[in-house]
Amino acid sequence: MPETLITTPFGFESTAAEVVEGIDLTGKRAIVTGGSSGIGIETARALAGAGAEVTLAVRDTAAGERVANDIDGDVRVGHLNLADQPSVKAFAAAWDGPLDILVDNAGVMALQELTRSPEGWELQFATNHLGHFTLATGLHDALKAAGKARIVSLSSVGHLSAPVDFEDLHFERRDYDPMIAYAQSKTANVLFAVEAQRRWGADGITANAVHPGAIFESNLARHIDPAVLQQLRTSGSYRFKTLQQGAATSVLLATWPALEGQGGHYFEHGNEAPIVEAPVIPHPGSGVAAYALDPANAERLWEVSEALVA
Template sequence: MSSHDRITTPFTRESTAAEVIDGIDLTGRRAVVTGGASGIGVETARALASAGAEVTLAVRDVEAGKRTAADITATTGNSHISVAPIELADRASVAAFVAAWQGPLHILVNNAGVMAEPLNRTQEGWEHQFATNHVGHFGLALGLHDALAEAGNARVVSVSSSAHLRSPVVFDDIHFENREYEPWAAYGQSKTANVLFAVEATKRWAADGITANALMPGGIRTNLQRHQNANPEFQKLIEGAAWKTTEQGAATSILVAVSPLLEGIGGRYFEDATEAGPNVPPAGTGVADYALDPEAAARLWDVSLEMLAR
């Protein structure tokens, strides 16, 4: 961990997105939330809308997106909520979203994700969790770079997970071609990539007024766990877990997206609405050194560019 001052906030693990955004005016600001039609994505989008932002829900299921947009408008009075299709594991879909975007973008929330699913590969042969959780969001952020730069003081929110503690990015075999596939290791690797992305994006783009931070939302019961509901080990793991509501789960995303405390600050990892300290095993909290490693971050960026150039 570098010697920078850790950011602390008045918020706690119980704080909600509404509490974090209270008093902040986002009128005239534009935001994109991937996966904005389910789980914490809905509450992240709702909070941004409640503060006056123009919000685009970038989603796989456009019909679900439209229902969510209508619900957000009904609860916030903000009618500037739009829906656009995106399939993060499909490069053409990400490119189409980028091509359709016009004008500045102030906040990009890379929120969508798949978790601990059975082995699945994209048409390129990439492991699907890495392709969705990291590569799709990397391509999206890269494609929207000029829109973020145009906004000035833009922020990218990279939704990671404490599961990043399960695995660094295994550069020698990212796609499980030569090792046995393990769903949680694959998920963990993709979530480490989300943190490393924030580190390198901030390094490369801070001069354009763009900062990126990563976060762990906390344990929340959402559709993300659909592959785990029949897994007895997972059930045992969650029995004593302190679950958050989706409104509490979105709080740290909102902190990273809008808090004045993070002005000009990037490349960090937050949990429970504050900057996390280093992970000390066997604790399942904090951030792994390898997730903040600048060399790994630079290497991942290069590998990701190579993947997208194929």
């Protein structure tokens, strides 16, 4: 972690279109997971608007096609179910040619009941981390072939509520808590970026993590009681972003020239976040937990993940 945090001209209210203005992505190829809803749509729209060929990697390809038809530019659709390892491996195996930008945007949050993948993994960890881990490792050669590729791993301020519990990843011994399970998966998303940068930086791959902000319109919160969401919206505890604002930091990390080679960091609201004490009650602008950037944790998670998905 550098003593001086990386700053940019952008902030809380910046939009994806503002971030990518003046950047030419002609000839670049991008994948956005979860690109058929929420900030995934606006991320894809901004990348395509700058000239990139964008593939929406989605579970619902019909929804993906509707979004693709609504976005100006070269937008394609591929089937990807992050909770289904064979689906992830098939998507990666079918990819042909270089890949310049991988935005690990899709996710699931706050499943109220303990739900497991076919492998027996807790579903938020299986989807948010292990699915994206398999996807990125499966696409490593394509990212390397691009010469200067970017990986954007979407985390959350929610990561401040819990580290990765290496002794009980899948809630086999501890009581299940929806938000702790979500927090663990979002910490994993940061650790992935840290270790991907260490392992793949020499291949020209730059990996960073991002907290997009609290977005009321996002489909991510579909498992949370609407009354609770409305209470959060009116409480004044959170500043909510529009979808266009929520996509801004992802697009920044995917495209901004000055960030070339600047990897292994956690950004929020357009700038690198400071390290804060955790666990804490998270609020927008809270920063990043030291355990989420810890190199030993990052290496351990990578090795555990490799063993799980092998």
